[in-house]
Each structure stands twice: as structure tokens, then as C-alpha cells.
Amino acid sequence: MMTLYGYWRSSASYRVRIALGLKGIDVIHKPVNLKAGEQLLPSHTELNAQALVPVLELEDGSRLTQSLAILDYLEEAYPKPSLLPSDPVKCAQIRAASQIIAADIAPIQNLRVLKYIRAEHGQGDEGVKAWAAHWIAEGFRALESLASKSNQTFFLRDEPGYFECCLIPQIYNARRFGVNMNSFPNLLHLDEIVKYHPAFVAAHPSNQNDMPSN
């Protein structure tokens, strides 16, 4: 069985958990406590030189990092059900929308960046919240425009897939930073349709064993 090193509230880990659920793949979950700094210990940097989660360890011991690279691997190694359409143009458009989240939103409001702007730019809670909300809203404006042109149930598809693996964790995150999701009705709608979808429910941060109980 494969092992997923992740953290309950890490949106990149959450993406991979959804993808595994959509494909019906069981893995062993090993939590890495980012709040306690466990990602910086040699035991973790040996798994991932970047000191980040998630890491997917395959049965042969190979280690995969970066959530979208892991999604692409899963898509290739476990093709059914698919996360991406076969049409190469649609596929590129879904990948691009996913990268708006995975490249142009999430890394800018990642924990390590928030720590930097606190320490080096003297930002307090308010400045940190404004920063995160700014980059989320900027990306969501572009995504809302794209989603409004998709005339399928999900983004360019009839089933949730690669894009929804990225979007739902980012919406969870947006709420943490006080972004008003009513400005993004098409994105909000996607969040609503998967509310009771078992793969999305099982992957939700509040259903992870490493979520603090208080």
C-alpha cells in the first residue's frame, strides 16, 4: 500500500486526498505536524528536500512530491476513473485553471510566506489576512470568469476531477482568510455540489485524524 505524508489543513495534501478518493485508492496516512515544525526534521527532509507536504511514497519506496505531479502520476498509473478529459485542449484548459490555484494562489499564501511577511515586513494578523485574501480573490476572479463559461456540471467535465481537487481545498482556505465566496457564485456552486460527495467528505480537513481536537 502507498503512504501519504500530509497535514490535515495543508491544501496541497487535501488535493491529493480528494484525488485518491475519486480513484478509490486506499493509502496509509502519516501526519506531519507543520505547526510543530516536523517538516523541518531530517526524518522528513530525507523524504522531501523541500521540507513540504504532501509526499506520496510508493510501494517500491519511490517518493513523489508536489501535489499536481502526484495527481498526474495517479492519472497515469490508475487511469480509471479519470481526472482529466481525453481532449488535449480541454485537458490543457483544466490544467491551466488548476495551476492558477496551485501556482498563482496557494504558494503565495503558504505558511512559510506568511511567516516571512510577519518577520521581515512587520505584518500583524490584519496584514497577513489582507495579503492572503488579496491573492486568493485575484485568482478567484480569473477562475470565476472561466467557470462561468463552462456549460458542464463541473469545470469542462460532467464529473469532478483534477480542477475540483484543487478548487475545493482553496475555497476551504479562502474561508479561513475571510474571503467572501458570494462574489464567486460559479465557484461556490461547485463547492456546494460536492458537499456530500464521499471522496470530498473523506478528504476534508475536519475528517483527518491529525486535526487537533480542541
Place this chain on the structure above:
Amino acid sequence: MMTLYGYWRSSASYRVRIALGLKGIDVIHKPVNLKAGEQLLPSHTELNAQALVPVLELEDGSRLTQSLAILDYLEEAYPKPSLLPSDPVKCAQIRAASQIIAADIAPIQNLRVLKYIRAEHGQGDEGVKAWAAHWIAEGFRALESLASKSNQTFFLRDEPGYFECCLIPQIYNARRFGVNMNSFPNLLHLDEIVKYHPAFVAAHPSNQNDMPSN
């Protein structure tokens, strides 16, 4: 013929130019002057709701954005010569290393972010340079560790491909922000080997028609 909307110094545009060169694909180049704010004009946001470059317009008028999604499209539509290996684990590892650049380095030191920390965090030239250099060096430390374990000429391959499309523009960018590349000998070596490679030479910012002449 396809049309590439880009900017001479945009590292995401530079990645796509290299990929096109490696695959021997000619395109029409249409420059978008980011310094003059042309990416914010309706003529451009109509092409890309995110107001960023690059945009690859296909012959049928479809528009692709996000450099890695474009690379994946090119790999699928024009498979030879390949940018990625056929082995799915190696492929995932190359994608992951590429995403360290395209997700965890470049977007954090993108022009729009630098503008924000100037305007909202009161950072001057020095603070901006320190910010950019910090995130580049952090990502390069992880990449140097990965590259030191690859025993092939290029990163996990014998020919330059997907990863080198990302790395070489990021090294160009690192030098602009004063990062000392001698700390990253394996990355520097990759930069040296492609110094006279025609696809990398043709894609270099200094060889673009929209580079200012002064």
C-alpha cells in the same frame, strides 16, 4: 501557425519558447509589454482572464494559458522529441522539480507580488531584492539536492526537457536578483551545458524582438 503572446523577460514565456524550440515548432510571436501594463488591457484579458503571459493561441482559436499546462499540451500534441520520459515515476519526479520552480519560486517573485510588497509593505529596492533572492535560494537548495542525485546528463534524462525549460529561465531570473549561483553547482552545470544549444539561445530574453534596445 500558432501565436505566442509573451514578454521577453517573463520567465513563464521563456519556458514556453524553449519548449517550442526543442520541439522545432515555429510560432508567431506577439509581445505584450508588461512594463507598460498592456496585460491589463481588455484586448489581453479577453485572451487570458488572469492578465498574465504567456498565452498560446492555437490555429483553431483556442487559447492556452499557464506555462506548464502549455508544455503538457505541446508534449501531447507534438510528442517527438519528448520533453518527459515514459517512466511514470521519473516523469512525476521531473514534473515535481519543475513545479518547485513554477509554483514555489516564480509566482512569489512575480512582478505583481513585488508591486504589492512595495505598495503595501513599504519595501524599497533592497527589500524587494532580498525577498526575491530568498525564495529563489530556498527553492534552489531543494533543486540542487535533487539534481546532485541525478546521474544523467540532464535532470533524470540524457536530453534537456521539461525541467530544463523551467530551470534555465529561473537561473536567468536569479542572476537579476543577485543570487550567487556558485552555491548551486549542479544547477549551474545544467545552465552551462545548454549555453550554445540553439533552442535555448533562440528563447533567451536578449534574443527577443521586444527587448528594449537601451
